[in-house]
Amino acid sequence: MAKISRRDFIKMGAAGLLATVLTGCQNPRRWVTLEPYVIPPEEQLAGVATWYASTCRQCPAGCGIIVRVMNGRALKIEGNPKHPLNKGKLCARGQAGLQVLYNPDRLPGPVQQTERGSGRFQPISWEEGLNTLYDRLRQAGSGTAIWTGSTTSGHLLDLFERFAAATGAPSPLVFDLYSELNGLAALENADRAFFGQNRLPTYNLEQADVILSFGADFLGPWLSQVRYGMAFGAFRSQSLGKRGYLVQLEPRMSITGAKADWWLPISPGTEALVAQALARIIADGPLGPAEWATKANTLASEIDVSSVAAASGIPVTELEQLAHIFAAATRPLAIPGNALAAQDGQGTAIAAVQALNAIAGADGLALSPDSPATSLLKPQVSPFGDVQALIERMQAGDVQVLLIHGANPVYDLPESARVVDALAHVPFVVSFGPIADETGVQADLVLPDRTYLESWGYDVTSPGFDLPAVGSQQPVVTPVFDAHSTADVLLTVTRGIPTAAAALPWSDEVAFLKEIIPQLGPGAAGGLDTDVLWSRFLQHGGWWPATAPPPAPHTPVLSQSVQAEAPQFQGDEQEYPYFLHLYMSDLLSDGRGADQPWLQGSPDPMTTVAWQTWVEIHPQTAQKLGVKDGDVVHITSPAGEIEAPVYIYPAIRPNTIAVPVGQGHTDYGRYARKRGSNPMDLVGTTSEGLAWATTRVKITPTGKKIAQAGFENKAGVDEGFINEAFPG
Amino acid sequence: MHASRNRTRALATIVGVPLAILAVVAAYFFVSWQVQAAPEQPAPMDHAAMTKKGVSCLFCHSDALKSPAAGIPSVEKCMGCHQTIKTDSPKIEEVAAYWHRQEPIPWARVNQLPRFVYFSHRVHVNAGLNCELCHGDVAQMQAAEPVTKMNMGWCLDCHEQQPDAGQLRDCVICHQ
Numbered sequence: 088m089a090k091i092s093r094r095d096f097i098k099m100g101a102a103g104l105l106a107t108v109l110t111g112c113q114n115p116r117r118w119v120t121l122e123p124y125v126i127p128p129e130e131q132l133a134g135v136a137t138w139y140a141s142t143c144r145q146c147p148a149g150c151g152i153i154v155r156v157m158n159g160r161a162l163k164i165e166g167n168p169k170h171p172l173n174k175g176k177l178c179a180r181g182q183a184g185l186q187v188l189y190n191p192d193r194l195p196g197p198v199q200q201t202e203r204g205s206g207r208f209q210p211i212s213w214e215e216g217l218n219t220l221y222d223r224l225r226q227a228g229s230g231t232a233i234w235t236g237s238t239t240s241g242h243l244l245d246l247f248e249r250f251a252a253a254t255g256a257p258s259p260l261v262f263d264l265y266s267e268l269n270g271l272a273a274l275e276n277a278d279r280a281f282f283g284q285n286r287l288p289t290y291n292l293e294q295a296d297v298i299l300s301f302g303a304d305f306l307g308p309w310l311s312q313v314r315y316g317m318a319f320g321a322f323r324s325q326s327l328g329k330r331g332y333l334v335q336l337e338p339r340m341s342i343t344g345a346k347a348d349w350w351l352p353i354s355p356g357t358e359a360l361v362a363q364a365l366a367r368i369i370a371d372g373p374l375g376p377a378e379w380a381t382k383a384n385t386l387a388s389e390i391d392v393s394s395v396a397a398a399s400g401i402p403v404t405e406l407e408q409l410a411h412i413f414a415a416a417t418r419p420l421a422i423p424g425n426a427l428a429a430q431d432g433q434g435t436a437i438a439a440v441q442a443l444n445a446i447a448g449a450d451g452l453a454l455s456p457d458s459p460a461t462s463l464l465k466p467q468v469s470p471f472g473d474v475q476a477l478i479e480r481m482q483a484g485d486v487q488v489l490l491i492h493g494a495n496p497v498y499d500l501p502e503s504a505r506v507v508d509a510l511a512h513v514p515f516v517v518s519f520g521p522i523a524d525e526t527g528v529q530a531d532l533v534l535p536d537r538t539y540l541e542s543w544g545y546d547v548t549s550p551g552f553d554l555p556a557v558g559s560q561q562p563v564v565t566p567v568f569d570a571h572s573t574a575d576v577l578l579t580v581t582r583g584i585p586t587a588a589a590a591l592p593w594s595d596e597v598a599f600l601k602e603i604i605p606q607l608g609p610g611a612a613g614g615l616d617t618d619v620l621w622s623r624f625l626q627h628g629g630w631w632p633a634t635a636p637p638p639a640p641h642t643p644v645l646s647q648s649v650q651a652e653a654p655q656f657q658g659d660e661q662e663y664p665y666f667l668h669l670y671m672s673d674l675l676s677d678g679r680g681a682d683q684p685w686l687q688g689s690p691d692p693m694t695t696v697a698w699q700t701w702v703e704i705h706p707q708t709a710q711k712l713g714v715k716d717g718d719v720v721h722i723t724s725p726a727g728e729i730e731a732p733v734y735i736y737p738a739i740r741p742n743t744i745a746v747p748v749g750q751g752h753t754d755y756g757r758y759a760r761k762r763g764s765n766p767m768d769l770v771g772t773t774s775e776g777l778a779w780a781t782t783r784v785k786i787t788p789t790g791k792k793i794a795q796a797g798f799e800n801k802a803g804v805d806e807g808f809i810n811e812a813f814p815g
Numbered sequence: 816m817h818a819s820r821n822r823t824r825a826l827a828t829i830v831g832v833p834l835a836i837l838a839v840v841a842a843y844f845f846v847s848w849q850v851q852a853a854p855e856q857p858a859p860m861d862h863a864a865m866t867k868k869g870v871s872c873l874f875c876h877s878d879a880l881k882s883p884a885a886g887i888p889s890v891e892k893c894m895g896c897h898q899t900i901k902t903d904s905p906k907i908e909e910v911a912a913y914w915h916r917q918e919p920i921p922w923a924r925v926n927q928l929p930r931f932v933y934f935s936h937r938v939h940v941n942a943g944l945n946c947e948l949c950h951g952d953v954a955q956m957q958a959a960e961p962v963t964k965m966n967m968g969w970c971l972d973c974h975e976q977q978p979d980a981g982q983l984r985d986c987v988i989c990h991q
Binding site: 119120121122123124125126127132133134135 | 878881882883884885886887888889890891892913914917918919920921922923924927
């Protein structure tokens with residue numbers, strides 16, 4: 088290469104500078120554009136924000152939100168200070184809701200595809216979309232099936248119910264991965280044994296002085312993160328300077344475990360055994376007040392404490408210490424976590440933990456308030472048996488049209504559930520997803536619904552605390568894309584179906600809502616006539632009474648000893664030496680947050696990793712396998728396999744590995760697609776549900792290595808744990 | 816040989832250095848002229864013609880009394896008058912074209928304060944200040960021009976002369 092002289096260098100430099108300056112001059116538009124409205128909304132002032140109250144739909148908890156809107160654009164979401172559930176607080180997922188609204192991958196309008204799975208969508212007009220749906224529904228009659236999710240608005244589910252009843256189709260299914268990983272159906276069902284009613288219990292942490300949490304990640308995405316976060320604050324700073332004591336029993340330290348006074352790395356699946364052992368120790372002691380011991384004698388099973396110690400990996404001395412802590416408390420509380428809900432014999436397993444509450448008089452426990460009006464529907468999550476039944480009906484060819492709203496079964500369910508195969512047997516699949524997700528790509532027709540910030544609706548708060556509440560949902564902006572409300576789509580097409588038309592006489596969803604909502608009567612916001620009640624409902628973000636109704640009596644129904652057994656794990660111990668611990672990502676939850684870059688980019692609170700899937704492995708195990716941080720390993724279970732980079736995590740049992748759920752989308756927009764892996768692929772099915780908490784795996788290093796997007800430096804983190812927590 | 820090269824170099828220096836300085840000075844004036852120039856607007860908006868007909872500033876920029884921002888009139892507001900007034904004017908036809916397409920007119924912003932400055936039209940207009948005090952004699956301009964260099968010294972010059980200058984001198988008055 089020719090040598091560049093100093094003179095040449097200066098000349099080139101000058102030429103470069105000139106080129107830069109000239110390029111700068113060519114900027115076609117130096118001025119900021121001011122776009123006025125074509126037709127301004129009434130009472131809109133330039134530069135003054137308007138706040139609208141609505142309800143968050145990033146998870147089923149239903150926090151009240153207020154949205155700051157400026158010149159017709161939603162700019163910021165905050166918690167609604169008036170809403171009795173979250174009282175002005177909001178979690179990261181709630182804040183990220185703007186990216187649901189403005190997601191660039193939202194479908195601009197209705198589309199159809201001729202070859203399922205191709206993802207080659209042809210835009211069609213709404214008229215054509217509605218006509219196609221109408222023709223199909225009319226022909227299908229009772230052969231229609233409806234699959235909704237845990238965040239589908241109450242009014243839409245209600246309309247679907249009415250439609251199904253009128254056409255003779257089975258009741259809509261309510262099931263998504265969020266409800267499954269929270270154990271919602273199982274918790275509701277199991278509590279029948281305890282309360283005699285099918286409702287989610289609320290654990291009043293603020294009233295307890297000792298909490299034994301059996302794997303309930305209540306400061307993470309379990310049930311109602313915001314509310315439990317507030318309750319936990321109150322639990323820690325009680326009157327007279329008292330501070331509640333939290334014991335967390337779980338195989339892998341969650342964010343709740345990190346906050347606990349005592350974290351006990353219990354062997355997966357032995358939570359119910361430990362609960363029974365504690366009851367046994369209290370009965371044998373006898374520990375605590377006399378009536379506790381009497382109740383413990385009735386409820387405790389004949390379980391051998393030392394064998395529980397061996398199975399759970401918690402020494403007898405520690406079990407005794409735990410029982411003493413529980414019995415010495417005035418208002419102890421035991422919380423059954425979601426892992427209990429994911430094993431065969433889930434009802435008994437949950438009851439084993441609730442037995443501890445029964446012994447202690449169930450202080451600090453309450454039942455979610457009942458739906459405040461019979462006209463309003465509180466979605467009841469379907470048990471997994473119903474899901475399997477629908478999949479079987481689809482495979483048998485009994486389903487002509489499948490409508491899917493608010494759920495993404497192709498992603499949510501593992502391959503072992505054979506959803507894709509079942510969809511292939513359904514002649515016509517319609518998705519209402521605003522973004523073409525994995526299920527949308529398997530659909531023939533996608534009629535995108537509006538996102539929750541553009542929609543009408545209501546949500547009966549569940550689990551509800553203190554007050555029975557109904558959150559209102561109203562559009563805070565005009566629709567950003569040409570999406571139509573699914574409720575309006577349903578009301579439009581049923582007009583032509585004689586059997587259904589009479590059951591759904593409303594002109595649109597607002598007419599329906601205005602009919603049912605005022606039946607709540609005047610709540611805390613007051614109002615007498617229908618119009619005022621309706622506008623107060625929207626203005627305040629919902630309906631709730633001014634004062635709490637007297638708590639529903641809940642005498643524990645448990646009267647005999649609970650005999651829970653250790654669950655059967657899928658996979659032979661010799662071939663699959665490690666327990667698989669799956670947990671919901673704090674940010675992406677069950678994967679529905681993966682399309683929002685704010686959530687993708689927020690570091691996980693325990694590992695600081697973002698944008699990825701990782702597998703948490705104990706340092707000892709990592710040493711044995713010869714893997715380091717970032718080494719990609721192959722994880723195989725009897726049901727499937729995935730690949731993920733190792734994250735060395737000292738706060739996990741050496742015989743257990745943990746993987747967060749939420750990544751591994753094959754569709755669902757640019758931010759979610761082809762990122763990480765979906766650990767649900769490792770999960771098999773059992774007679775009662777998905778074995779996401781009872782699966783064993785094996786690990787093989789692949790020799791590949793990838794960089795991890797994390798914030799921390801882990802130098803020196805491992806040493807103490809290898810020696811102290813898990814000797815040998 | 817040496818002598819001629821030296822001469823060339825000296826000539827280059829005598830001519831080149833002043834040229835370079837001139838270029839820098841010219842560039843400075845060019846940039847400041849560009850900044851001060853009226854931006855190109857998508858449709859001609861003759862402020863002088865409007866005010867001559869007796870239209871007050873607040874008729875179009877009606878939020879100035881009530882809001883931090885004075886506001887740009889909606890296309891609907893333009894057409895409120897111009898569907899009957901001067902409809903044959905080619906300038907008005909341009910505006911009407913936006914209305915028929917139901918599109919907002921992408922006006923170019925004339926005056927812009929940095930993001931870290933809080934300014935409220937409402938406070939100033941209600942204190943009795945005239946629009947011209949800051950915006951210049953817009954009534955004489957065809958297209959609005961940025962006549963005032965709206966910097967901190969300029970704001971403070973006026974704030975200092977007010978009876979409650981003590982308060983108006985406070986940083987958080989503008990940098991909230």
